[in-house]
Amino acid sequence: MSIIRMTVGIVVRALPLTLAMTVTAFATVPARAQGLAVNASWIAPDRAAHRANVLPATTDAVKRGQQLFLRECEQCHGKAGHGDGPQASSLQPRPADLALERVQSQSDGALFWKITEGRGMMPRAALSESEKWAVIDYLRTLPAPR
Ligand code: HEC
Numbered sequence: 001m002s003i004i005r006m007t008v009g010i011v012v013r014a015l016p017l018t019l020a021m022t023v024t025a026f027a028t029v030p031a032r033a034q035g036l037a038v039n040a041s042w043i044a045p046d047r048a049a050h051r052a053n054v055l056p057a058t059t060d061a062v063k064r065g066q067q068l069f070l071r072e073c074e075q076c077h078g079k080a081g082h083g084d085g086p087q088a089s090s091l092q093p094r095p096a097d098l099a100l101e102r103v104q105s106q107s108d109g110a111l112f113w114k115i116t117e118g119r120g121m122m123p124r125a126a127l128s129e130s131e132k133w134a135v136i137d138y139l140r141t142l143p144a145p146r
Contacts, residue, residue: 042119044110051109055133057140065138068131076121081142091121099142108136 055061070079076091078084081098088095096103103111115132118124125132 042114044106044113048113049107049110051112053108053112053133053136055130055137057137061134061137062141064131065134065136068127068135069138072125072127073135081139082145093120095122097145098139099145101144104140104142104144108133111136111139 069077069081073081074085075087076083076085076095077098078088078095083095083097085095098104112132114122115125115127115135125135127135
């Protein structure tokens, strides 16, 4: 009788710990699955990627985009977008080099979506829709990395 009571007592006392461990295990999985791990791919959903840029890349739009880039993005992505801004070394993962083929091969819609959503250390841009399209028009003029 007393052995049964002891066993029940241990099980009851161990239950909260087991539950806590289970909850922790499940809570850590989504964080990794969200792509917070270095180099995890970040792909815009199809629908967002097909969205067309409504702002033609005129000289004025590109100039406006550059001003906005220097104000909102340069601190991380660097003056020429190579991912070497003053804050870059403190970020994990590092800010992307926006001149790379890997980035430039993405559609305007995909870049718009990423700038809108942000991920990890990459903030949601505090820009209007037309400002974001202007920044993208500017990104298209970045010289390829050497
Ligand atoms: C506080 C630093 C920071 C600022 C400010 C910032 N970014 Fe980023 N950006 C990052 C980091 C870090 C990543 C990599 C995120 C990842 O892969 O999880 C990134 C990724 C990106 C990507 C995705 C590249 C790819 O891999 O497909 C684009 C596009 C981008 N940034 C554009 C911009 C633009 C445009 C701005 C300004 C409106 C901006 N970022 C502002 C830090 C920043």
